[in-house]
Amino acid sequence: MNFAAFDLNLLRVFDALMRERSATRAGEQVGLSQPAVSAALNRLRDLLDDKLFVRQGNEMVPTPRAESIWPGIRDALSSLERLLTSEKLFDPRSLVRSFTLMGADFFATLLVPRLINRFAEVSAGLSLRFLDTARGDVQRLLSDDAIDMALERPLEMPDWVSIEPLFTAPFKVIVARDNPLLKGLENEVTLPIDVFCALHWALRSSDGSMRGPVDEALEKTGRSRRVVLAVPHFATLVTCISCSRMAAAVPAQFAAAFATFSNLQVYDLPFITPAPDIKLYWHNRRTRDPAHAWLRKELVELCRPFKVDVQAAAF
Numbered sequence: 001m002n003f004a005a006f007d008l009n010l011l012r013v014f015d016a017l018m019r020e021r022s023a024t025r026a027g028e029q030v031g032l033s034q035p036a037v038s039a040a041l042n043r044l045r046d047l048l049d050d051k052l053f054v055r056q057g058n059e060m061v062p063t064p065r066a067e068s069i070w071p072g073i074r075d076a077l078s079s080l081e082r083l084l085t086s087e088k089l090f091d092p093r094s095l096v097r098s099f100t101l102m103g104a105d106f107f108a109t110l111l112v113p114r115l116i117n118r119f120a121e122v123s124a125g126l127s128l129r130f131l132d133t134a135r136g137d138v139q140r141l142l143s144d145d146a147i148d149m150a151l152e153r154p155l156e157m158p159d160w161v162s163i164e165p166l167f168t169a170p171f172k173v174i175v176a177r178d179n180p181l182l183k184g185l186e187n188e189v190t191l192p193i194d195v196f197c198a199l200h201w202a203l204r205s206s207d208g209s210m211r212g213p214v215d216e217a218l219e220k221t222g223r224s225r226r227v228v229l230a231v232p233h234f235a236t237l238v239t240c241i242s243c244s245r246m247a248a249a250v251p252a253q254f255a256a257a258f259a260t261f262s263n264l265q266v267y268d269l270p271f272i273t274p275a276p277d278i279k280l281y282w283h284n285r286r287t288r289d290p291a292h293a294w295l296r297k298e299l300v301e302l303c304r305p306f307k308v309d310v311q312a313a314a315f
Helices: 009-020 023-030 034-048 064-084 105-110 112-122 138-143 193-198 213-219 234-242 252-259 290-306 310-314
Strands: 053-056 059-062 096-103 125-132 149-152 161-168 171-176 200-204 226-231 246-251 264-267 277-283
Touching (some): 096 105, 105 234, 105 252, 171 234
Parallel strands (some): 200 246
């Protein structure tokens, strides 16, 4: 192979195919049509004398050769991007880039609308993909460059993952205002423990588990509750609570956003429950990427309204 005549754009296509496993989605990432991506792949196959990808159903599965060369190509492209992008000359108004974030629907509901509006204000070349937490393991997705960042609860991470705290999300109880068990409690701040345990409960669970941190905290008081529903999204949870006799414990920020127009009464929990710290995760190789750093700064700023007084929210 004559490297002097090698088209480096083919490596961008290869990297996108490795991340997306789809010619159509890879084309969206690099600004090419699906036929153009296929043509680039065929050129790479000839140059490297390997199929590189084989189709299995709707997915393009990389060959062992593709898997072996991808880490080096990915790192080389990241290095080139850093070298060719001057931080001093960086102007977000000139950005043409698609970012991929991952997190719970808490963020899809409360953060993404404001973020995409911010994108529209800054540059017409910006676009966003937001993946649900259920998509997969954060560490693997960051390593594979499948996502730019993750907004998640505390996770054990290797040294190559950078972490920035965003806010704390204490739990609040939400119950439909017309629930008969709330009679006489309309002006109460804290839900009495006996009423808490008498209610049927729903929870948000990405893996289908019927237990959560609230159950662990409640058991320390010698009491228990009955969980009758687990759903993967907070928005679904709120809808179910607003039209049923169930209750749920949700992040205080989510409760505040939906209480006024979802027929919900909001209470403090009658016992102390640890409030998870929500954090931003990204791969160290992106730390000095000016566009990435700009987005991180925007996310921190957009999450600032989510900060609450944890002690005040505890009871």
